[in-house]
Amino acid sequence: MANVQLEEITRQFENVLAIENITFEVPDGQFWVLVGPSGCGKSTILRTIAGLESVSNGNLYIGDVLVNHVPARQRDVAMVFQNYALYPHMTVAENLSFGLRMRKADKATIERQVEKVARSLDIFHLLDRKPKQLSGGQQQRVALGRAIAREPKVFLLDEPLSNLDAQLRDDTRVQLKQLHQQLGITTIYVTHDQVEAMTLADQIVVLDRGRIQQIGEPQAIYAKPANRMVAMFLGNPPMNVFRTIYTGEGFQVGGQFLPCPSELQIRLPLVPAQTVDLGIRPEYVEFTNPKGTEDAESRGELRMEVSVVEPLGRETLVRGCLPESEVLLDVVAPSDWRGHPGDRIGIQFDLNQLFAFDPTTGDALYP
CATH class of the missing domain: 3.40.50.300 (P-loop containing nucleotide triphosphate hydrolases)
Incomplete structure (x- = not known):
């Protein structure tokens, strides 16, 4: 040896x-x-x-x-x-x-x-x-x-x-x-x-x-x-990574608002209008309700339009996008989840599982 x-x-x-x-x-x-x-x-x-x-x-x-x-x-x-x-x-x-x-x-x-x-x-x-x-x-x-x-x-x-x-x-x-x-x-x-x-x-x-x-x-x-x-290569399905703009209180994502976790704000000083790539793995995204609600934004909820539903037995992979944007997302849902292409649904991120990357170099900024 x-x-x-x-x-x-x-x-x-x-x-x-x-x-x-x-x-x-x-x-x-x-x-x-x-x-x-x-x-x-x-x-x-x-x-x-x-x-x-x-x-x-x-x-x-x-x-x-x-x-x-x-x-x-x-x-x-x-x-x-x-x-x-x-x-x-x-x-x-x-x-x-x-x-x-x-x-x-x-x-x-x-x-x-x-x-x-x-x-x-x-x-x-x-x-x-x-x-x-x-x-x-x-x-x-x-x-x-x-x-x-x-x-x-x-x-x-x-x-x-x-x-x-x-x-x-x-x-x-x-x-x-x-x-x-x-x-x-x-x-x-x-x-x-x-x-x-x-x-x-x-x-x-x-x-x-x-x-x-x-x-x-x-x-x-x-x-x-x-x-x-x-981040995007290791993981199946791969990590969701999308371009955002920091507003001072949170992030603009495809025309919607995502709150900024306090720890990320402390460890990664950001300035308003700064561009940053955020990432989250599909297993840390969950559906909140089938139709979404008017107060979804205030609760940090995004709205997603379903494109493809792939039943995989023990789980279901749902692919979609944020409406009127180019932000694509994968979500791992329970095996009994029922939805169809074209549905607009609410999704919630586990904000403790967010990643941040430099939009120019791709280097990890957080965690």
Whole structure:
């Protein structure tokens, strides 16, 4: 096992700066997830650690050894890609044992390791089959098993579950977490799926446009995002963020009035006519009554027009906007909520759950 340390790593492809000044350290045995939108540099970082991409600037260490110029085959890392890359002419057993055979491990060790890995991934009964005889989920488990069988210092996973259907993705995600708990191999996992990031990671690295936006434990990042991008990326449905104007007593939001919490007013000195982006997660917005009332504004209630209703079983996602404005909102309602597109209804924010962001830089201002 080994730690992985990146010191101001930059990778440039001709005129394209893929990643810039990437610095973090994954301690030995931890599971870190790199997450962010497409094109943010996640896979480039992973390929750089694996040795498939060279470092333009900076230093990369695996187990305290500088590996900038060490070939990929000598780094003792195992990588699993989005496509399974199994050898079609080999059986499952031969695919699992390939790395060990390349290392010239003895036959007894190979057989013992293949059986151990196959049983842990529930593919022992498939050892004599060829990849074309397997389902997508079974092929993915073989690809994972081939990497695990080598017992590498570092395990690198590049969106390994993205080709699986929803139920199989959930099942395999649980297996992955259990395997990491059993094996304790240092793991770096790339995904754009925030559910995978939140459920698997010891620490999350949020990336955007080749730069790190925030590093931290999943719940810490969810509770205190560093900026607007992180706030809107982590969370399903995403945080509602909208432009407001401070009036001295509260905020003008799409022509309606929202009171300013006293704590926000104290901690974030605002001046009248100042523009600020406010955010609130959909689970902290609730419906007050079906029709709204004339005194809604005085009670800090907003009026929303329903656009789409999405029943999700245990809850209902309601999407809408503030009438005659461009302010869009998502609300998580109880499963028995009944409403229809076109309805105008009252909504109430939990003012203790408001976020404030700089409208220019996107940096978090509050809390």
